[in-house]
Amino acid sequence: MRALLTVAGMLGHGGSPPERARVRLMAVGAALATWFLFGAANVLALHGQLDQRFGPIADPGTRGGSAFGIALLLLPVAAFLYQSGRLAAADRERRLSALRLAGATPREVRVLGAIEVTRTAALGAVVGAASYLLLQLAARSLLPPGSRADVDVPPLWGLAAMALVIVAAAISGMRAGGHVIATPLGVTRRANVRPPRWYGLLLLVPPCTIYLAVWLLAALGDAGFFSDGARLLMTLSLVLVPVALMRSAAWMVWFAARWVGRRAGSAETLLAARALEADARPWGRALAVVGLTVSVGTGVGLVEADFLAIGRHPDPFWVTSFVLVSLALLVAIVVAAAALLVHQAESLLERGPVLAALRAGGASERELRRVLTRQGLIASVPVCGLAVAASLVTLAGGVAIQGVWSLLTIGHSLLMGGLGVVAAVLVTTASRRRLRRAIAPERLRTE
Amino acid sequence: MTLLEARHVEKAFGRTHALRGVSLTIESGETVAITGPSGSGKSTLLHCLSGIMSPESGEVHYAGRRIDDLDETARTRLRREDFGIVFQLDRLVPELTAVENVALPLLFAGRGRAEATTVALGRLDEVGAADVAESRPAELSGGQLQRVAIARALVTTPKVIFADEPTGALDSVAGERVLSLLMGAARANKATVVIVTHDNQVAAHADREIVLRDGALVGGVMA
Amino acid sequence: MSTGHILLGLLTERPKHGYELKREHDERLPGARPLAYGQVYATLQRLERDGRVAVAGTVQEAGPERTVYEITEEGTAEVRRWLAEVEPPAPYVSSPLFSRVVMALVAEGAADTYLLRQRAAHLERMRELTARKRAAGVSVGELLAADYALHHLDADLRWMETARQRIDDLIQEIRS
Numbered sequence: 001m002r003a004l005l006t007v008a009g010m011l012g013h014g015g016s017p018p019e020r021a022r023v024r025l026m027a028v029g030a031a032l033a034t035w036f037l038f039g040a041a042n043v044l045a046l047h048g049q050l051d052q053r054f055g056p057i058a059d060p061g062t063r064g065g066s067a068f069g070i071a072l073l074l075l076p077v078a079a080f081l082y083q084s085g086r087l088a089a090a091d092r093e094r095r096l097s098a099l100r101l102a103g104a105t106p107r108e109v110r111v112l113g114a115i116e117v118t119r120t121a122a123l124g125a126v127v128g129a130a131s132y133l134l135l136q137l138a139a140r141s142l143l144p145p146g147s148r149a150d151v152d153v154p155p156l157w158g159l160a161a162m163a164l165v166i167v168a169a170a171i172s173g174m175r176a177g178g179h180v181i182a183t184p185l186g187v188t189r190r191a192n193v194r195p196p197r198w199y200g201l202l203l204l205v206p207p208c209t210i211y212l213a214v215w216l217l218a219a220l221g222d223a224g225f226f227s228d229g230a231r232l233l234m235t236l237s238l239v240l241v242p243v244a245l246m247r248s249a250a251w252m253v254w255f256a257a258r259w260v261g262r263r264a265g266s267a268e269t270l271l272a273a274r275a276l277e278a279d280a281r282p283w284g285r286a287l288a289v290v291g292l293t294v295s296v297g298t299g300v301g302l303v304e305a306d307f308l309a310i311g312r313h314p315d316p317f318w319v320t321s322f323v324l325v326s327l328a329l330l331v332a333i334v335v336a337a338a339a340l341l342v343h344q345a346e347s348l349l350e351r352g353p354v355l356a357a358l359r360a361g362g363a364s365e366r367e368l369r370r371v372l373t374r375q376g377l378i379a380s381v382p383v384c385g386l387a388v389a390a391s392l393v394t395l396a397g398g399v400a401i402q403g404v405w406s407l408l409t410i411g412h413s414l415l416m417g418g419l420g421v422v423a424a425v426l427v428t429t430a431s432r433r434r435l436r437r438a439i440a441p442e443r444l445r446t447e
Numbered sequence: 448m449t450l451l452e453a454r455h456v457e458k459a460f461g462r463t464h465a466l467r468g469v470s471l472t473i474e475s476g477e478t479v480a481i482t483g484p485s486g487s488g489k490s491t492l493l494h495c496l497s498g499i500m501s502p503e504s505g506e507v508h509y510a511g512r513r514i515d516d517l518d519e520t521a522r523t524r525l526r527r528e529d530f531g532i533v534f535q536l537d538r539l540v541p542e543l544t545a546v547e548n549v550a551l552p553l554l555f556a557g558r559g560r561a562e563a564t565t566v567a568l569g570r571l572d573e574v575g576a577a578d579v580a581e582s583r584p585a586e587l588s589g590g591q592l593q594r595v596a597i598a599r600a601l602v603t604t605p606k607v608i609f610a611d612e613p614t615g616a617l618d619s620v621a622g623e624r625v626l627s628l629l630m631g632a633a634r635a636n637k638a639t640v641v642i643v644t645h646d647n648q649v650a651a652h653a654d655r656e657i658v659l660r661d662g663a664l665v666g667g668v669m670a
Numbered sequence: 671m672s673t674g675h676i677l678l679g680l681l682t683e684r685p686k687h688g689y690e691l692k693r694e695h696d697e698r699l700p701g702a703r704p705l706a707y708g709q710v711y712a713t714l715q716r717l718e719r720d721g722r723v724a725v726a727g728t729v730q731e732a733g734p735e736r737t738v739y740e741i742t743e744e745g746t747a748e749v750r751r752w753l754a755e756v757e758p759p760a761p762y763v764s765s766p767l768f769s770r771v772v773m774a775l776v777a778e779g780a781a782d783t784y785l786l787r788q789r790a791a792h793l794e795r796m797r798e799l800t801a802r803k804r805a806a807g808v809s810v811g812e813l814l815a816a817d818y819a820l821h822h823l824d825a826d827l828r829w830m831e832t833a834r835q836r837i838d839d840l841i842q843e844i845r846s
Contacts, residue, residue, distance in 0.1 A: 267554035274542040357538035360499045361599070362527025363555050364520065441500040442460070444490070444534070444611070484831065627804060647827045648820055651796035658789070665786060 004108060007099070008115040018088035018349060019095075023120050025084035025342060030124025030169045031131065032335065033077045037161035038132045038153050040067040045151045054149065055320025066324075073328060075246075076289040076335035081169055083282060083339040085117070085176025087346045092116075117173030118166060125162040125169075196254050196280055200247025204390055207237040207244075211394040238299075241390050245291035249383050250284025256382040268367055272374035275347075282343045283379040289336035290380065290420035291387040293329045294413065298391035300325050301412025302398050309405035329416070337423040344372070344431045352438035359439040369435060372428035380424035384417040449508075450475040450639050451496055451607065456505035456515075458491050465491040466502065467662045478630060478640040480650035483659035489643045490611055492659065496641060497530055497609045498522040510606075527556055531600030531608045531638070533629065535615040539584040539595060546571060546580040549598045556603065570598040574628050590621040597629050601636065608633050610642045614649055626652050673705065673713050678722060678741060678749045685726040685740035688714060701815035714739055722748055767826060771833055781837060785830050792823050792830075799823075 043057050044067050050058040056066040096109050104112070133153075143150050153161075214234065254277055261273035276283060304322060348355070355368060392399065392413055399406045451473040458466040465488040473479050473496075481489045494500045495507055498514050501522075507515040514525060526532070531552075539548045546567045553563035571577045576594040579587055587595065593613060600608055613629060614622030630652055633640045642653055650656050658665050680686065680694050688710050696704045717723040722745030726738045741749075767788065774781040799816045802808070 265554075265560050267551050270543070270547065270551075270554060270560075271540065274540070274547070278542040354538055354540055357532075357534050358540070358551070359523075360494075360497070360526065360534075361532050361552060362523055362530070362603075363551075364523040367555060441494050444494065444499065484835075647793065647796065647824045648800075651793060651800040651820065654797075656790075656793055658786075 004111055005115065007104075008112055008119070016088060016091050018346075019091050021345075022084055022087040022092075025087065026081060026117070026120045026169065026173060027124035027127065029077055029081035029084055030121045030165050031128030033074055033081070033165045033169070034125045034128030034162060035132050036070050036073045036077065037165065038129065038158060040070040041153045041157040041161060042136070042151065043067045043070065045154055045157070046149065047151070048148055050149055053316040053320055055317055055324055058317060058320075069325070069328060072292075073332055073335070075292065076286075076332045076339065078168075078172065079285045079289055080335050080339040080342065082172050082176050082285065083342045083346075085173040086282075087342055088349070089176060090350075114170060114174060118170040121166045121169035121173065125165045128165070129158060129162055196250035196284060198248060198251040198255070200244055200249075200251065203240045203244035203247060207240050207394045208390065210234055210237050211396060215396050215400065238394055241394055242292045242295045245295060245383070245387050245390065246288035249288035249291055250281050252382045252386060253283045253287060253379045254280035256378055260378050267363070268370040269374055269378075271371045273378055275351075275371070276375050276378055279347065280379075283340070283375075284383075286336045286340040286343070287380060287383040287420070287424070289332055289339075290423065291383050293332045293336075294384055294387035294416040294420055295391040296325075297329050297416035298388065298395060298409070298413035300329075301409045301416075302395050302402075304412065305402050305405040305408040306398070308408065309402045333419060333423050337427050340424065340427045341430055344427060345434055348431060348434045348438045352443045355435070356439045356441065356443040360441070360444055365436065365439065368439060369428075369432060372431060372435065373425055376424035376428040377421065380421045384420040387420070388413050388417040448475045449473070450510060451641070452506075452508040453492070453496060454506040454508070456492070456495055456502040456507065458488075458495060458500070458502045460491075464662050466495065468505065469659070469662070469664055470505075471657055471664065473639060473641065476637060476639055477655060478633065478653040479642070479655050479657060480653035481641065481643045481657045481659060482645065482647070482650045485645060487659040488662040489645075489659050491662075493609055493611055493641065493643045497532060497607075498525050499532075527552065528603065529606045531603060531605035533593070533596050533600045533608065533610040533613045535612050539592060539599070541584050544581050544583055545576065545587070545591075545595045545598075548584070548595055549602050552599065552603050567598070567602055570602045571595065573601070573632060574598045588621075589617045590625055593617065593625045594628065597625065597632065601632055601638075604636055605638060607639045607641065610640065612644055612646075613642065614644070614646065619648070622646075622649070673709060674717055674722075675749065675752045677710070677713055677717065678745050678752075681723060681739060681741040682746065682749060685738045687729060687736040687738045689736060691739075697809070698811045699815070700809075700812045701819060717745065721745075771830075775837065780841075782834065785834050789827060789830060792827055796820055796823050 043063055046057060046060075046063060049060065052058050056062045056069075092113070096113055099109055099112065100106070136153075140150050210233070257273045257276035257280060261270060261277055264270035264273055300322065307318065359365065359368060392410065395409070399409050402409060449472045453469055453471050456466050456469045457464070469488075469492060481492055483489045491500075495502045495515070498507070498509075498517070501515050505515070506513055509525070509529070514522065517525070539545075540551070543551070546564060549567035549570055550560070550563040553566060554560065558566075568577065568580060571580050571594075574594040574597050576591055576598060579591050579595070582591075584592060584595075597613075600610075608629070610629065614626055617625060626649060630640065632638075640653070642649065644650055676695060676699070677691055680691055680698075686694070688707065691714075692705050692707055692710045695702075695710075714723060718725070718739070722742055723739045724742050726740040728735050728737055730736075770784065770788075771781050774784045778784075799820050803813055803816045
């Protein structure tokens with residue numbers, strides 16, 4: 001074991017630039033995860049009633065939900081971590097499998113890989129914890145002395161959170177390399193021929209049926225006599241909407257890509273659709289988070305519109321809550337977009353020679369850029385569209401009684417959906433420089 | 448008639464000089480092999496002649512027009528309309544079927560999908576690869592891949608076909624078959640061919656040889 | 671290898687007369703020097719003396735009467751034995767090409783221009799052979815012969831490139 005640690009130390013200094021980028025990105029992901037877990041722990045550590053301006057964390061009753069909300073931000077971070085772990089995975093496998101030729105057993109190689117990712121994850125967790133505590137120190141100096149909000153993250157919880165992050169990030173990092181198979185003599189890519197499953201969509205059936213039925217009953221004038229049990233069932237079925245969206249995002253991306261690919265009339269659309277069809281899972285993972293934010297955002301919009309509809313002046317509790325939730329949704333979209341960005345970088349790295357050959361054959365850089373943009377559109381429009389539709393259908397009963405204010409709910413939902421699409425397209429625009437590098441004539445050189 | 452001409456073309460990558468003042472002319476309809484040991488700058492010369500990159504100094508003329516100082520848009524159009532390019536293996540788009548790969552240049556040129564597909568199928572048939580039209584590159588053998596690549600280079604009926612080690616990874620019999628196809632198709636379309644190769648037997652398929660050494664021409668320029 | 675073995679090999683198919691054997695020899699081994707009829711006749715007589723072929727009869731086609739020979743059991747055994755041997759891998763360093771390069775170095779101190787001229791000549795010959803392979807209705811024998819020549823010319827060219835690099839290195843070494 002000591003010898004392995006020595007080798008791991010030696011390996012730590014090497015690696016190609018994309019590999020070093022992977023280490024940095026994974027550390028950032030682990031740091032973010034630590035942040036959110038610390039935040040959740042911090043909320044749970046609060047005692048008693050606080051000033052209403054603290055919003056959802058002021059009241060002991062809503063703290064559990066708030067902590068859960070913060071913890072939900074781990075979802076986009078997980079997507080980001082996984083995508084980062086795939087970056088230059090082929091390089092990593094090649095480097096590690098070269099050790100096999102030097103006499104390492106497959107088990108030793110796996111252990112070395114585990115040491116590498118664990119080291120990265122630990123670095124991220126420590127940086128995350130340290131920066132959180134520093135920022136907390138700064139924030140607490142702003143609080144009035146003796147404030148009840150002045151609490152630490154319980155040390156044991158903090159350590160547990162860090163351990164959780166390290167273990168989860170390490171496992172994710174190890175699994176992320178699964179699409180390449182390494183032997184001592186080389187690395188091959190495993191083609192994932194199995195298209196994503198569609199079963200996730202079935203989860204949309206109960207909430208949509210229930211709410212459409214309720215809506216219909218309301219239209220017939222039979223509303224208002226639901227038992228508590230029925231109301232509970234309705235609320236529970238609501239939870240299925242985001243779950244369904246997340247479970248089926250990859251399938252939707254794949255299906256939309258196939259549909260568009262068959263009908264594509266232009267080279268750009270054809271290339272975009274076919275590339276997406278072969279690569280639906282990573283897009284699905286990131287867009288699942290976007291779908292989740294759209295459906296949560298629609299719910300928030302409904303509550304907001306309710307307030308305005310009944311003409312009540314919202315108190316500080318609600319204002320803070322709305323702001324915090326919107327902030328969390330924004331963070332989730334940004335992190336999901338970052339995951340897509342990392343994926344885009346990896347795929348440009350890998351497809352460089354093919355794209356360079358297309359350019360050499362007479363495709364302009366602008367056209368190839370359009371391929372990327374269309375990829376973003378084909379992937380995000382169906383996922384965001386369905387998220388908006390499913391959310392609005394299930395909330396239709398609530399929306400219907402809002403009168404003119406329902407426009408606010410619908411607008412909010414569309415805004416969230418639009419934001420998801422814009423984020424996906426922006427990611428492709430951000431990859432411009434990488435595309436230019438990928439198609440540089442130097443990439444054509446074979447000698 | 449002179450179709451392609453390089454005048455004192457120089458190109459460097461960082462500190463290494465890939466080309467040091469190369470001048471040559473290529474006549475319309477001839478087939479030329481650019482040979483030389485690896486690192487001699489032959490691929491770079493092909494990239495400069497085909498407008499994929501611009502030389503640092505010197506001029507490249509095509510059909511009486513200077514092309515090295517054109518902007519990227521104009522050079523892209525030139526490559527799309529007048530040139531066809533064949534690379535080594537693995538440069539086809541992996542997610543597209545063979546026929547879609549071949550149709551791609553036509554689609555980029557703004558032709559409709561149905562029309563592009565018909566033309567592409569015709570070209571695949573011409574190179575004896577009609578039976579693999581619906582296969583994806585991963586399912587094809589090296590020889591089949593190169594046939595598809597040749598069909599793709601021919602699909603726009605280019606005036607010049609550039610080929611960079613077109614038989615690179617093929618065994619000699621498969622390589623010869625692919626090369627004969629390329630030459631035959633080029634002759635049938637009255638296209639000029641410029642092949643970069645390190646293989647003397649490939650060079651023997653061309654009318655003329657241009658030998659590069661350390662980025663400069665040596666002998667072989669006489670027709 | 672001898673002409674006798676080739677004639678025996680051709681006779682394994684069926685009995686043939688002398689003129690037929692000459693024609694088939696020239697057709698199937700297009701790269702080889704054509705056989706003189708006298709040589710065929712002499713060889714057949716020697717083979718008959720050794721009991722490897724026997725006269726099977728005569729035929730009269732458009733021209734004169736011809737003697738048909740057939741292979742004997744002993745002859746068949748001899749062909750088998752011959753095919754089971756390998757050709758000794760000859761060191762071809764006695765080639766005139768090699769001598770010229772060495773002499774160019776001795777007499778002129780450089781072989782570069784000679785090598786380039788020789789390269790052009792080699793490639794010209796390779797182009798002819800390649801064109802011949804492309805011709806319509808080319809036989810397998812002709813293809814194999816052209817391949818054989820092409821590979822040997824190719825080997826010469828590769829050796830010439832190596833020689834050029836070695837001489838370059840040597841000159842660099844002397845200069846520095």
